[in-house]
Amino acid sequence: MRQAVLFDLDGTLLDRDASVEQFVSVQYERLAEHLSHVPKSDYISRFIELNCHGHVWKDKVYQGLVAEFSIETISWQTLLEDYEMRFQFHCVPFQSLPEMLTELRQQGYLLGIITNGRGEFQARAIDGLGIRDYFDVVLISEVEQVRKPELEIFQRALKRLGVAASDSVFVGDHPEADIAGAKGAMMKTIWKRNSSWTEAKDADAIIDQLDEIPSILKQF
Ligand SMILES: [Mg+2]
Incomplete structure (x- = not known):
């Protein structure tokens, strides 16, 4: 699986x-x-x-x-x-972005993006980062007509990937839209800590840097 x-x-x-x-x-x-x-x-x-x-x-x-x-x-x-x-x-990536994505692909994970925003603008930002080819699915709220934290957008992404919620992890910075939303869809969650919020109570793990992700996934 x-x-x-x-x-x-x-x-x-x-x-x-x-x-x-x-x-x-x-x-x-x-x-x-x-x-x-x-x-x-x-x-x-x-x-x-x-x-x-x-x-x-x-x-x-x-x-x-x-x-x-x-x-x-x-x-x-x-x-x-x-x-x-x-x-x-x-578009400025967070540190270790391509290295982290390369490592996850080498380990066999399917990868996706779920982002709230305007269709063309977000698509251009993904291209601007040069990371489009790493991802199996990209869901942008304007295109999908549904936004995080609604369950529908998470469930739709999992369906397109052919993966069960219990075999998936969501990584995000917003405690409600990302972490509570994905938790509601029964996914595991990793909160990327940031100065806008003090906590994300539904997070299964917390990171400060993207390169922490591969080892955390092994602990789940
Ligand atoms: Mg965000």
Whole structure:
């Protein structure tokens, strides 16, 4: 019987905060003719504040920036389009990402991603990380029309893999969407600890680094 490991994307495989910071810095430089009346550090720090670790969609972030900094020669829509098209070139992986995925594949695990977000954008981010070929299934909430923590999206992924919940593990950073959701689907769970939350009470194991995963799987 094959076993599967499924992952959240943002904050689990993709270092979202580092990626956003790198993107915004480059965006400022590239569009400096429209933005240079705003100090670069202010543009970056305000973007990060408005962004709330990705929990606010970027239309609101750019509307906020344009209004607060009186940006007049470029629209929030153009800034948003620039983000949507170019973020993929600034995707920063967490440490040991390809090595960890390679090790799990060598051990025979089937691999999947379940991510809440927009279809094309999330697909481009996965390509940006260069990890698409490691995965047997990728489920994106906009495409699937169902979001974590709903059981349906976890069950659908397992069905596509042909794996039982009891033979699968979910790795994620969000205590509710990822850990409680996967637990509800009867999967084992690994919480990737982060500063946004103090605990994930449904987690079977806790990691700080991706390279801890292979040895934890052997203990399950
Ligand atoms: Mg996440």
